[in-house]
Amino acid sequence: MTNQGRNAIDTLLAESLKELTIKQPIEKITIKEITDKAGVIRPTFYNHFQDKYELLEWIIRTELLEPVKPLIQNGMIDQALIIIFAGIEKEKDFYTKASRLEGQNSFEDIVKECITGTLIEVLEEKNLDKKIPSPWLTKERIARYHAQSLCFLVITWIKSGMSMPAKEMSDIYNYMIRNSIADIIGDN
Secondary structure: OHHHHHHHHHHHHHHHHHHHHHHOOHOOOOOHHHHHOOOOOOHHHHHHHOHHHHHHHHHHHHHHHHHHHHHHHHHOOHHHHHHHHHEEEEOOOHHHOOOOOOOOOOOHHHHHHHHHHHHHHHHHHOOOOOOOOOOOOOOHHHHHHHHHHHHHHHHHHHHHHHHHHHHHHHHHHHHHHHHOHHHHHHHO
């Protein structure tokens, strides 16, 4: 199957999962429901994804993170954040329901891994050895730290009803990562 054909089926399955998620929790959605809605047979699903959680991961990586990767690579973090928040806002119903996924394959864990993977890819492309002050502070630890903080902010924003616009959330995240707790306490 060509890459284009594979991507078309991936997208079809993703749209099916998104539509089903609006009506019921992800943990209750079956692969049969996803494939029936997509109009494909079950083996087709398993040729593309191991399970529905891998499909959710694909949605996050493909729809939210891949489009902003070039911006991150070029230091355009503010623009990348706005696009991420706007993408979540655009699919508000889906992400609101998806954020309720807890347990072994929690939404939080999936989002953290997706963000971590993207950040590691970006950091691997950069020659940061001279900038990093300690061998303990690896690219993976830096990526995990920032993934953890961004994930916390994104999930808190989703669960609070996304009342703050995407641009303001980007500004809030930037304030938090650019100011240490010492800076914030010292501002008083």
